[in-house]
Amino acid sequence: MTRIAIYPGSFDPPTRGHEDLIRRSLALADRVVVAVATNSSKQPLFPVAERLALLRAAVGEEPRVTFESFDGLLVEFARRVGGSMVVRGLRAVSDFEYEFQMALMNRRLHSTLETVFLVPALDLTYLSSSLVREVARLGGDVSGLVHPAVAEALAKRYGR
Amino acid sequence: MTRIAIYPGSFDPPTRGHEDLIRRSLALADRVVVAVATNSSKQPLFPVAERLALLRAAVGEEPRVTFESFDGLLVEFARRVGGSMVVRGLRAVSDFEYEFQMALMNRRLHSTLETVFLVPALDLTYLSSSLVREVARLGGDVSGLVHPAVAEALAKRYGR
Amino acid sequence: MTRIAIYPGSFDPPTRGHEDLIRRSLALADRVVVAVATNSSKQPLFPVAERLALLRAAVGEEPRVTFESFDGLLVEFARRVGGSMVVRGLRAVSDFEYEFQMALMNRRLHSTLETVFLVPALDLTYLSSSLVREVARLGGDVSGLVHPAVAEALAKRYGR
C-alpha cells in the first residue's frame, strides 16, 4: 500500500518552515502532495500559480513530492488523490486549538483520513507566512526565513 | 424571583451547539432569552430576521425560551429584559480568554449581571458558526451540525 | 423546583476567592451546598472539621448556604443532596483544561448534573489555597487574602 500524505496550506509565500515540514512528511509517507488552497476568502499576496512555482523552487528535485492546487473541501481533495493522512505543523497554542477543531471536522467528513501533527525545526517555530509578509513589506531582511526565490519574489512585489 | 438568563450571540447561522446550550440554560434559569446581536461590524451571512426564524425553527416549541435581537451594549439589553445572568459556551482556550475579558468588562458595566459558562455536549465542542459556513460554502455536508431548516437556508444561500 | 448548587473543593484553607464564589452561586441557585472533599490523596494542612468551621466563620450567617464534607464521587454526593449543578471558579488556562476534563467526566457519570463556571472577582483571580499556604508558611501577610479566622488558624499552624 502506498501511503500518501497531503500537506495543505496557503503557502503565501512558502517559508523555510514549510520546506522543513515537507521533508519531515517524507519520513511518514511514500508520497507527499503539497496542496495549495485557492478558496480562501482572504486576498492572497501571490497568485496560486506563483505559489506553486515558488514551492517547486524551494523544495527542489524530490520525486516523492508533488504540488497541486485545490478548491473545495480538503477531504474531497484527499479522496481524489488517495491521501490517507493530512500533515500539519504545530507551533503554538492558538495554532493547536484551531488545528484540533479542523482535524475533528475533517474526521467527521472523512472518517479514515488521519490528521498528523509534526513539530517543526525549533529555529523555525516562530515563522509564519504572514510574519514573513509583514517583515518584507516593512523592508526587513527575510533571507534565512525563506528560499532565495521567495525572497526575490517578495522584493519584487514590494518594489525594492 | 424569576431567574432570566440571556444567551447572546451572532447565531449566523445557529448550530446544534447553540441548541444544546439553550437547552442547558433552561436548567439554570426559569426563562432564557436568546439575544441575536445586530451591531457586529462584520457583514453577516443571514439577516437578523432570518437568524431569529432559524433559531425558532431549531429550538421548536419551548415556552420558557424567547428570541430577541438587540443592538447596543449587552448589559443594557440585560437590564431591559430583567436578565440576571449571561450564558456562554466554552470550547477552547482562545474562547476562554476572550470570554473572560468580556465577562469582566460586562461586570464592570453591570455589577450584578453574572456571566455563567457551560460546557457544550462533547460531540459539539468543535462546532462554530464560521466553521459551518465554511463547510457549507465548499459544498460539504452540514446535516448533523445544524437543524434541517438551517441546512436548507445554507444550501439556498450557496446556490445548491 | 428548588435549585441546589454544589460548590465542591478542598478549601484547605478557604480563601476570599472561595467566599466570593459562594456568594456568586447564590445568584444562580436557591440553595448552595459547599462540599469539602475528604478523599484527596494529598495530606491536607487542616483536618476536614476545621475546614468546615473556617468556612462557616468566613461565610457567616447565610441561611441558603450549608456546609458538608463528602468522600467518594462528587456525582454521588450531588445525587444524595439533590444538587442539579456544580459550581466552579475559573481562573487560568490550566484550571480550565482540568475543569473541562472533570466536567465531561462528571457529565458521563451523571448526565443531568450541569457544571457551571463563574468568574471570580478580578482582584481575587490570582488567589489559591496553595499560594495562601505558601505565603503563610514563609511568614507573609495573608490578611486580605483570607478571613481573619483563617489568618489566625494559619498563624497558629505555622507557629507565629
Place this chain on the structure above:
Amino acid sequence: MTRIAIYPGSFDPPTRGHEDLIRRSLALADRVVVAVATNSSKQPLFPVAERLALLRAAVGEEPRVTFESFDGLLVEFARRVGGSMVVRGLRAVSDFEYEFQMALMNRRLHSTLETVFLVPALDLTYLSSSLVREVARLGGDVSGLVHPAVAEALAKRYGR
C-alpha cells in the same frame, strides 16, 4: 522499508483512549511497538507485567502490534527496535506544552526520530489513566472507559 512506530506511555492502566491511538497508529506505520515505561519515579498502580497483559487483552489479536517494556531513554529504545517515529495523542493545552518539550528533547537526542501527534476519538479526549484510577478508586463505573479486563483488574485492586 518497514515503518515502525513507537507508542510509549505508562498505561497504568490502559484506557479506551490508548486502544484508539494504537489503532490510529496502524494507519501510519507497518508495525506499532507499544512501549511501557518502567522507569517512572511515580509508584504505579499496576506492575509492568500486568500492564502488558492488560494491553494485550485490550488490543486483542493484531499481528502488526507488539508490546514491550523499556527503562532508560525512549530514544535508546527506539534505536534498539528500529523505530522511526514516536506516536503521541494530543488532548489538551497542557498536554501540548509538555509533549512539545519532550519532542524537542528527543529530537536533540535522536535527530531522525520524528514525533507524530494524533487526535484521539472525540468522545475519548477527556480520558486519562489517572482520571480512570480516580473514578475507580471512588467506586465509579469505568466500563466504557476501559476494556472489561481492565475494569476487572481495577475492581480487584480497589477491593470490590
Place this chain on the structure above:
Amino acid sequence: MTRIAIYPGSFDPPTRGHEDLIRRSLALADRVVVAVATNSSKQPLFPVAERLALLRAAVGEEPRVTFESFDGLLVEFARRVGGSMVVRGLRAVSDFEYEFQMALMNRRLHSTLETVFLVPALDLTYLSSSLVREVARLGGDVSGLVHPAVAEALAKRYGR
C-alpha cells in the same frame, strides 16, 4: 549608559492600561520612548497625530517619557533612537503567543534588542483599545478605562 526603553503600540486610543505600562517602564529604563505605529494595515479610529496628543494628555508632565510615531520595522526605529529594550504588557494566553513570536522575530532582526514583558495592574488586565472602542461605539461608559481626554475624543467621534 542611558537605558532607553521603547514601548510600541497602536494606542488607538490609549487606555489606562497603556498609562500603567508606561509608568512601570520607567522603573526599568532611564528614558521611555512611546512609539505609535503608523504602518498598520488596519484603518485606525484616530489619526496618528491625535493618538500622540491623547498619549501626551494621558501621561502628563514626565520628562523621561517622549512620544514618537514610526513606520517601518520596530527594530529600525529602536536602532534610530538608541533603544536597548522593547516593553510589552502581557495579559492573556493569546497575547503571549503572538508576543513571543514577535519577540523572537525582532531578536533575529536585532540581536541585542531585548523584549521585556511586564504585568499590568490587575484591574486593567482585561482592558484593550479594541474593547474600549467597542464599548464607546455602543454608548457605554468608558470613564475609568481611559483618561478624560480620551473619553471626550471617543464621545466626539461617536457623536454623543
Place this chain on the structure above:
Amino acid sequence: MTRIAIYPGSFDPPTRGHEDLIRRSLALADRVVVAVATNSSKQPLFPVAERLALLRAAVGEEPRVTFESFDGLLVEFARRVGGSMVVRGLRAVSDFEYEFQMALMNRRLHSTLETVFLVPALDLTYLSSSLVREVARLGGDVSGLVHPAVAEALAKRYGR
C-alpha cells in the same frame, strides 16, 4: 540609582537556559543577584551550597553578578538586597499562568517590585532543570544543555 535585578529559582541544577537569562538580565540592570531558593518543599537533587558553586562555575567571572541563597519570601529577600525587579524566563503557556500568579502575589506583598519576563534563547526554550535531571538519570547526554561542571556533577550523582 543602581538598578538591582533578582533572578530567583531552584537551579537544581543550573542549565544553559539559566545562564542565558542571567546574561540577558545584565542588559536591564546594573547588578544581578541570582537567588537560590532553599525553602522549597521538594527534596532537591543538589544541596544549596553545590547549586551555588555550580552557578558560579557556569556563569564565570562577571563582577556585576552575585549569587545568594534565601529562604522565606522572595519579596523580603528583594527588600534586603535592594532589588527593584524580579527577572523570570518565559517558556510555555503553563509557565506563563503560574508566573503571572506569582507576579501578582509578589506585587501585592511589595508594590514597587516589578516582575520582568524575558524570552530565553530559542534553542533553550525547551530546557528545564527537571528535564535535564530526567535525561541524566536515564543516562542521556546532557552536554550542550548544561555547563561541563554541571554535567560532571550529574554524572557523579547518577553514578557513571
